Amino acid sequence: MENKHNGKEKMTNQQGHAVTDNQNVRTVGDRGPTTLENYDFLEKISHFDREKIPERIVHARGTGAHGYFQSYGTINGEPISKYTRAKVFTNTEVQTPVFIRFSTVVHGKHSPETLRDPRGFAIKFYTEDGNWDLVGNNLKIFFIRDPLKFPDMIHAFRPDPVTNYQNLERMFDFVSQSPEALHMVTFVFSPWGIPATYRHMQGSGVHTYKWVNEEGKGVLVKYHWEPVQGIKNLTQEEATKIQGKNFNHATQDLYESIEKGDYPEWELYVQIMEDGEHPELDYDPLDATKLWYKEDYPWHKVGKMVLNRNPDNFHAEVEQAAFGTGVLVDGLDFSDDKLLQGRTYSYSDTQRYRVGANYLQLPINSPHHKVATNQTGGQMDFRQDYGDFKNPHVDYEPSITGGLKEDKNPGVEHEPYVEGNLQRKAISRENNYGQAGETYRRLSDWERDDLIKNLVSALTGCRKEIQDQMIEHFYQCDKDYGKRVEDGLKMSMESNKEMMEDAVHDAEAMGHPSDPY
Numbered sequence: 001m002e003n004k005h006n007g008k009e010k011m012t013n014q015q016g017h018a019v020t021d022n023q024n025v026r027t028v029g030d031r032g033p034t035t036l037e038n039y040d041f042l043e044k045i046s047h048f049d050r051e052k053i054p055e056r057i058v059h060a061r062g063t064g065a066h067g068y069f070q071s072y073g074t075i076n077g078e079p080i081s082k083y084t085r086a087k088v089f090t091n092t093e094v095q096t097p098v099f100i101r102f103s104t105v106v107h108g109k110h111s112p113e114t115l116r117d118p119r120g121f122a123i124k125f126y127t128e129d130g131n132w133d134l135v136g137n138n139l140k141i142f143f144i145r146d147p148l149k150f151p152d153m154i155h156a157f158r159p160d161p162v163t164n165y166q167n168l169e170r171m172f173d174f175v176s177q178s179p180e181a182l183h184m185v186t187f188v189f190s191p192w193g194i195p196a197t198y199r200h201m202q203g204s205g206v207h208t209y210k211w212v213n214e215e216g217k218g219v220l221v222k223y224h225w226e227p228v229q230g231i232k233n234l235t236q237e238e239a240t241k242i243q244g245k246n247f248n249h250a251t252q253d254l255y256e257s258i259e260k261g262d263y264p265e266w267e268l269y270v271q272i273m274e275d276g277e278h279p280e281l282d283y284d285p286l287d288a289t290k291l292w293y294k295e296d297y298p299w300h301k302v303g304k305m306v307l308n309r310n311p312d313n314f315h316a317e318v319e320q321a322a323f324g325t326g327v328l329v330d331g332l333d334f335s336d337d338k339l340l341q342g343r344t345y346s347y348s349d350t351q352r353y354r355v356g357a358n359y360l361q362l363p364i365n366s367p368h369h370k371v372a373t374n375q376t377g378g379q380m381d382f383r384q385d386y387g388d389f390k391n392p393h394v395d396y397e398p399s400i401t402g403g404l405k406e407d408k409n410p411g412v413e414h415e416p417y418v419e420g421n422l423q424r425k426a427i428s429r430e431n432n433y434g435q436a437g438e439t440y441r442r443l444s445d446w447e448r449d450d451l452i453k454n455l456v457s458a459l460t461g462c463r464k465e466i467q468d469q470m471i472e473h474f475y476q477c478d479k480d481y482g483k484r485v486e487d488g489l490k491m492s493m494e495s496n497k498e499m500m501e502d503a504v505h506d507a508e509a510m511g512h513p514s515d516p517y
Contacts, residue, residue: 009372009390011397011404013040014047014360015327016130016367018407022397028418035418036341037334039326046349047357047375054354058154059120061111062103063198063251064318065258067307068095069125069268075300083219083272084211085411086331088127089302097126098305099364101321102198102254105137106157112247114239116193116454118184121203121225122323123305126368133327134223135347138195139188140204142288143181145427147342153178169462176469180289182477183436189458190443190451194239196232197253199264207325207340208286210275210333216412220273220285220335222292224299228265235450236457255310263308269299275416284429286337291435317364322351333414338427356380372404437477456488 011019017040025034025041034041073080073092081090088096103120104113119138124131144153156174160167175181187193195201203225210218234242242249257264271292273285283290311317326334326344334340351359357378359365374395376383391402443451455474459467467489475482 010407012372013043014373016369016371020407020409022406037344042345055109058105059103060109061107062101064101065307066309067098069098069305070095071303084331085214086329087129088125099124112243113250114243119195127329129329130369131327131367132329133323134205135323135325136203136205138201141184142206143184145180145288146338168458172462172466176466179432179473182473183289186436186439189454190447191233191235194234196234198250199229200227200232207288207337208335210335212331212333212414214411216414218275218414220275222271224269225266236454258310263306266305267301268303269301271297273297283431284427286335288339320355320362321364322355322359324348330410433476440478440481452484452488455485456492460492
């Protein structure tokens, strides 16, 4: 009788992805250097580092829901398999289960949902090939393009470490020295910075990814979610009014909509660009601070997502849901976007710190695809099924005594050509102002008016050298943009300073005395 431990069960990583090469890391050429997006290696070594275990650092305030995604299977009438072999897109017969978490970025776990901030739009697809996480925002771009700046950016946007109150001078101090942020600032301080509800906001993968077909050919791709319910944003005055009545309005709106069967839907669109540097563009297509304009790279509708079930337990599902930009299935790949590659390490690593080394064993994070891995140990390792045909004495690979075996690669490996010196250098086509100015001009009149009002209000409390630097940046984006901010600041400086001081004193003066009890 054959020993069941000598069977043919294939190895996966903890996301349920097939491991097709457990011997070699990904390098530039066969001698190195290694590249940062070595996801299988980083997962394997980081878990090993924690074998012998808090509120999220960012995106702390959030809510979530379950649902499904279904692919339409075509792009402009052509089979989608021309571009990707990912079954989540090629198999139109299945409804892929999903869990989505909406969030705000900078503010704390119980902060009002009306605060001006980008919104997180993170989706976990429980595909037949293991998990795929598409971790994005409601806005299609970001403040920075290099991951080395991310901790400084978040520190600058947070409350003062001494006084612990929000001081926008810190934010504009950072932004004034980081002109690539001007495009994102233009969006965030317009009504786009306060979506009316989670149901009425767009979603985006933000970064440039790749699709890979069976022949191993890759194309660049961007993801966009369009709400079937329509897009709705708020002015600052409207948001302030709502906040005075209900600071959980977006969470309540999503929960109650699903409970009464009014299921929110989004359609997924992609933009596709041939892989390469594209010197004909005045920006780098991998730059996370830039848009690919629709008129140049059309949107193609490829699928639909429906949210139809609320979580049974907020902590177990929403709070412990853990996403990572490195969680890709076969047929999906990374681009060389620097910010994406930095996030690919950071996101999964922060989950191990926050939730624990075995966060992928929690039901909300566990793939629906069978997991068969040699990664064991660490706090809260409660997995029982180690593989029906795996020799429990063999927790390594390769082995001839019944250990897990590598799976067959379902297609040709995508092997983009890379050549160049290893450098610490900015990209050559920064063009920090062009799209920021174009976005300003494309805003409707009421959106531009709200943008100027919000920027003037925020900059009024900043020291003059920061104001002057920001005004110069806005002029570089668009002359009208700069002039309106400059004129607004001249008018508001004194009145706003008096108002802020009055608010501090009014709290005491307007307070009503009460007897002790």
